[in-house]
Amino acid sequence: MEKKNFKLNAAFINRNRSYLLLVLIMICGLFAKNFYTPYNIQAVTGNGSLVIWLGLGFTIVLIAGHMDMTVMYMSTFAALLTLGLHADQKLPWLLCVIIGALMGVLNGLIMGLLVTKLKIHAFIASIGMQLVLRGVMYVYCNGKELSIGKDYTWNDMLNGKLIPFLPLSTYFIITTIFIFGVMVILRYTRLGRNIHMVGGNAETAWLAGIKSDMVVIAAFVISGLAAGLGGALNGIYSGAANVTMGEKGISPFYMAFTACVIGGTDIYGGKGSVIWTYVSLIMIAFLKALCKSTELQVLVIGAALVLCLVYETVAKYNRDKVLGRRPNLYIEYKNETGNAK
Amino acid sequence: MSEVKKNENTTAPKVDTRKTEINKFTLLFNKLGIWIIVVLLIVVGLIVSGGQFFGKSNIQSILEAVALVGMVCAGLFYVTYSGNMTDMSVPITMAFGGVMAVQCINFGFVGAIVVGLLAGALIGVINGFMIGKMRANAIIWTLAVNLLISGVIRVVWQGKMLYAEDIAREDMQDSANLFYSISRTYIGGVISLMAIVMLVMFFISWIIHTKTGFGQKLKIIGTNYEVAKFSGINCTRQLMIAYVINGLCSATAGIFYAALRKCASYENGTGYDFDALTAILLGGVSLNGGKGSIAGTIGGVLAYGMLNNILSWVGLGTYSKYLVQGIVFLFIVWLNTYSNRKLGKA
Amino acid sequence: MSNEPNNAGQVYALDMQKVSKRFPGTLAVDKVDFRVKKGEVHALMGENGAGKSTLMKMLNGLFNDYTGDIYINGEKKLLHSPMLAKEAGIGMVYQELSLARRISIYENLLVGRLPKKNALFIDKKKAIAEAKELLSRVGLDDIDPTLDVSEISQCEAQLVEIAKVLGFNPSIVVMDEPTSALSSEEVNRLYGIIRQLKSEGLAIVYISHHLAEIFEIADNVTVMRDGKLVGALPVSETNPDHLVEMMVGEPVKNFYADHESNIQKEVVLKAEDYTRWGFFHHVNFELHKGEVLAICGLAGAGRTEIARALIGVDKADGGKVTIHGKEANFKDFGAAIAGGLGYLTEDRKVVGLALNQTVADNVTSCIIDQNSKGIFFNAAGLNGLVDEKINEMSVYPADRDRLVNSFSGGNQQKVLMAKWLASGVDILILDEPTRGVDVNAKQVIHNVVKDYVSKGNSVILLSSDLPEVVGLADRAVILREGHTIGEIQKKDMTENSILIAANGEGEFVSCPK
Structure with a gap:
């Protein structure tokens, strides 16, 4: 019995590892100076929001059984586009944000078509699209940094508090709302469940009459929408955007990717939740605030990622070993060894 | 079509001959296709450069530009060939190799190089074990390794740039200078040492691929891992060797890169994973594994270099090159996937 | 209507x-x-x-x-x-x-x-x-x-x-x-x-x-x-x-011409109490030199699992296997081949043949180590052997540089058989050697198997094709739900007796324990 209890605990810890890690970080925060100040919390969550959008996109595509490496470039380009259009064409902010988001949708659509119609492996296709996006955005801004200019209305709005007594910026709250919206789609709509099904077993889904191609494209489009919208808002929120956004320090893509894995989204598709990724990313954001040196951040996050992967790989390795065991014989084995002992 | 034919030939189990011809043609294209593109690119290059394409300085610049990518490709070839797509830890292997070599410059020039190579081999062993033995997802695992080792380097060296002359003791300054000079040496004043090393590595790689049991085994593993396992091939060991070779090649490139930049840091090598993969796919190595040749890979590397060169002749900036590269990359991958599907694999 | x-x-x-x-x-x-x-x-x-x-x-x-x-x-x-x-x-x-x-x-x-x-x-x-x-x-x-x-x-x-x-x-x-x-x-x-x-x-x-x-x-x-x-x-x-x-039905006449069996006393492979928990338990059988031993059982009785454990791909948990009198505990399949034990896998498309490679590559794939000089391996040096084996198997067309996936199913199976003939092992486990092939190819494969054992080699046949078992095997071990429950000698062997025995009924000579 003792053994069984222990096993249950291990499974429990593993299942809720993102929550437990968040709690751990929060406890560590008690011992840090100026950690639980409203200002700090507002800044940490606000600055961490971009990665949440990226993580969201990456997770959806991963659930559908593919990989999308373009999320970071999509968001960077969306940020550039938004700021650029406002500065040069004098378009209103709302329109700029919509155009930024649409760019993401378009890219998601292209990715989806490359993967489903041309049957290119998603990872490889996204590498190609990454290059294309990089080229397009360099051409768009000539490699210069674009800034928000003089119109700070939206910047103030996003940085400000939506609810007076909550130390959370409007940007973070929008992010959270969007996350929960996508969560609802994934969990409670037919499209969402089909995304899980296609990721879990594409053949079964096809036999049951699900249009797998459309589902995969939809996953890519949602991913593109999230990355585009997030990037556009982030451009306004931070007031500036450049092509190398996030290439210094730890790349946002890596954070999103790590959060997916730590959160527990299955790297082979079919299982996962944007909420897990969301919690993991908040955890990572606070972790970053906790250890100020970028170096240590990278190491800690990297180690956590590798640990999770090793755990999952070893678990799969052990599972595969006993695949195809005959139930009759296994009962017999238990009886025999039970008698022997 | 084939069914009808089969039914006509009832006497012997004849096979549709038409299919073979397609296969032979595809094989031929897989072998020589990239060299046709290379020739095409030369012609285009001659036109856009007004005949200066074969000028000494231009050839030098092409070779130097592709030398590092070529070195990476000489090893990465085996990873792709073994059916594991690509190694995302190439950048950090390059950086790690460079950093270790510079850090150990006090062991003398040779010692530094050896330590740098060992560093690359270490990453190869880690990858080989997890992917070959534990069957981890190759891309995800190497991405994770990239992040982890990057963290280690940053913490240990505090994210600083490393300069050989700062680290070297008084009596070791010669080694430091020698280290820097390897990327600036021209044999006979014409051809860069980097290009020579690249060619030598490709030659060794060609020997390994075509003449050794390892190359033959890897071909079967790349085509079908299970078949290899049930042919008595020790897949774990072969994949381990493949990743170690890949680590060594990336580390070599990293050492030359560190010497070229005159400093080593965790950033060295950023972007080389994609560049090398592009060149390899251009060279006709199949992403599904088991198909491709070193000659093709060399062609891919050259084509990649010449494409960049031509784009600068045309006057495209560094940035807009990405766009063209991306489109070319996607096209090539599509061609690759498409021809494989036509062959009935995919 | x-x-x-x-x-x-x-x-x-x-x-x-x-x-x-x-x-x-x-x-x-x-x-x-x-x-x-x-x-x-x-x-x-x-x-x-x-x-x-x-x-x-x-x-x-x-x-x-x-x-x-x-x-x-x-x-x-x-x-x-x-x-x-x-x-x-x-x-x-x-x-x-x-x-x-x-x-x-x-x-x-x-x-x-x-x-x-x-x-x-x-x-x-x-x-x-x-x-x-x-x-x-x-x-x-x-x-x-x-x-x-x-x-x-x-x-x-x-x-x-x-x-x-x-x-x-x-x-x-x-x-x-x-x-x-x-x-x-x-x-x-x-x-x-x-x-x-x-x-x-x-x-x-x-x-x-x-x-x-x-x-x-x-x-x-x-x-x-x-x-x-x-x-x-x-x-x-x-x-x-x-x-x-x-x-x-009526047995097909003359398809399996009686062959002179050349069984010798010498036991080349012996499994005692061989067990892999959950897959097969307490399996006992002996294989003599020059014998075709069939292991028969219904689907899921554990035939393939035994073969996988014997060749070292899976690890057995208990029991003893002796090959040529020496205890064999292969740590991987490569070692098993070196020890003279080969295994022709059951599904040629998934685990048998590298379809996108040439015949020569496939045939030589299990003997790369044996034919390497140091680390060097000369594929062309084996062309003679490959040609010999594919001619022996009458693979059509006999072109060693053709891709395997351009052959018909029967010829693919012949290539697979040629691969194991080329390996030079003296004990060969054949898992469904003729599934999904035409009659000609079946005939060729059967003749080759007979030829193979007449040279003093031994074969373990795992087949659910009963006429094949009756026609080829000298003895059949009956496997039921992971246990060996007995064996049938050549004289008692009919499709009926095997099928009834595999269902756990009928009379048969009991296994010596």
Whole structure:
């Protein structure tokens, strides 16, 4: 019995590892100076929001059984586009944000078509699209940094508090709302469940009459929408955007990717939740605030990622070993060894 | 079509001959296709450069530009060939190799190089074990390794740039200078040492691929891992060797890169994973594994270099090159996937 | 309505009339009539390759070029796609599970037709209620439908699979070897479910090799052989011997010419108490020099598992294997080949041949180490050996530089055989060496096997093709649910005796323990 209890605990810890890690970080925060100040919390969550959008996109595509490496470039380009259009064409902010988001949708659509119609492996296709996006955005801004200019209305709005007594910026709250919206789609709509099904077993889904191609494209489009919208808002929120956004320090893509894995989204598709990724990313954001040196951040996050992967790989390795065991014989084995002992 | 034919030939189990011809043609294209593109690119290059394409300085610049990518490709070839797509830890292997070599410059020039190579081999062993033995997802695992080792380097060296002359003791300054000079040496004043090393590595790689049991085994593993396992091939060991070779090649490139930049840091090598993969796919190595040749890979590397060169002749900036590269990359991958599907694999 | 298949006024749930399906080269199903009444369990029997699965695939809409008519509940239907079959009321329980393991049970049950609350959202409550209802139909009331499929046992997953099929409200349920993953208690549970479905008026087509199951559960039985209908009769009017006779038919004369067996006293391979927990237990057998030893058993008896453990791919947990008098404990397959033990795998497309490589690459793939000088390996140096072996196997066309996937199935199998002849091992395990090949190739392979053992080598034959076993084997070890239960000598060996023994019945010489 003792053994069984222990096993249950291990499974429990593993299942809720993102929550437990968040709690751990929060406890560590008690011992840090100026950690639980409203200002700090507002800044940490606000600055961490971009990665949440990226993580969201990456997770959806991963659930559908593919990989999308373009999320970071999509968001960077969306940020550039938004700021650029406002500065040069004098378009209103709302329109700029919509155009930024649409760019993401378009890219998601292209990715989806490359993967489903041309049957290119998603990872490889996204590498190609990454290059294309990089080229397009360099051409768009000539490699210069674009800034928000003089119109700070939206910047103030996003940085400000939506609810007076909550130390959370409007940007973070929008992010959270969007996350929960996508969560609802994934969990409670037919499209969402089909995304899980296609990721879990594409053949079964096809036999049951699900249009797998459309589902995969939809996953890519949602991913593109999230990355585009997030990037556009982030451009306004931070007031500036450049092509190398996030290439210094730890790349946002890596954070999103790590959060997916730590959160527990299955790297082979079919299982996962944007909420897990969301919690993991908040955890990572606070972790970053906790250890100020970028170096240590990278190491800690990297180690956590590798640990999770090793755990999952070893678990799969052990599972595969006993695949195809005959139930009759296994009962017999238990009886025999039970008698022997 | 084939069914009808089969039914006509009832006497012997004849096979549709038409299919073979397609296969032979595809094989031929897989072998020589990239060299046709290379020739095409030369012609285009001659036109856009007004005949200066074969000028000494231009050839030098092409070779130097592709030398590092070529070195990476000489090893990465085996990873792709073994059916594991690509190694995302190439950048950090390059950086790690460079950093270790510079850090150990006090062991003398040779010692530094050896330590740098060992560093690359270490990453190869880690990858080989997890992917070959534990069957981890190759891309995800190497991405994770990239992040982890990057963290280690940053913490240990505090994210600083490393300069050989700062680290070297008084009596070791010669080694430091020698280290820097390897990327600036021209044999006979014409051809860069980097290009020579690249060619030598490709030659060794060609020997390994075509003449050794390892190359033959890897071909079967790349085509079908299970078949290899049930042919008595020790897949774990072969994949381990493949990743170690890949680590060594990336580390070599990293050492030359560190010497070229005159400093080593965790950033060295950023972007080389994609560049090398592009060149390899251009060279006709199949992403599904088991198909491709070193000659093709060399062609891919050259084509990649010449494409960049031509784009600068045309006057495209560094940035807009990405766009063209991306489109070319996607096209090539599509061609690759498409021809494989036509062959009935995919 | 003139065509309506009335038999004394009764409408059959399923009536297939003169259906045929041609594959290139073979007529897999030849003008077969197959009728199932409402509320009956109808067993479909036949040996491997008799055409049962082709017939059922046809019913499931996987072919769009069959000939003949299919009537469902008296209405003529065209079953040209899986969706059409589903709409016509046919539910197929696949042998291998087609569930998504990391997805919850209720979603697997209701895949593609989750109920909606309004235009947007799915109605989870309703879905779970529906799932519970389906689960209770298969006796899984106590299972929480929100669990993942990976969290329930294999048996429960099999029942979930049945429940999933029931969810489409079929009038005909096809079960293909549904007990292969179940323990004996679970099988009884399945019987209960089948009887329940029967009382609800469903027609059930039950495919199984296990005679005991047929007599336990089926009302009527249809037997097929070589793509043709042999007969249909009520189970009460038959007995196991009669059924086996129908399945086996008259033995083909002269196809297996008697060969001089050259069995020597020397034991080359001996397994004692060989065990891999959960896969096979306490397996005992001896292989003599120059002998073809068949290991016979029904599907899932553990034949392939024993072979995998012998060659070192899987690790055995107990017992002892001696090869040439020395205890053998190979750590991988490479070591086994070096020790003289080869294994021809059962599925050439998945684990047998590297289809996208040339014949030469495939044939030499298991002898790379033996022919390397240091690390160097000269592929061209083996061309002579490759040519010799593919000529011996009469591979057509005899071109060693051709890609394997451009060969016909029979020639691919010959290439696979050539690979193991080239390996130079003296004990060869053949796992289904002639599955899915034409008669010519079969003949060639059999002759080569005879030739091989006459040179003093030994063969372990794992085959479910009974005429092949009878024709080739000198002795047969009977394996039943992971245990060796006895052996049959050459003189007593007929298809009937093997089949009956594999079902755990009949008389045979007991295994010396």
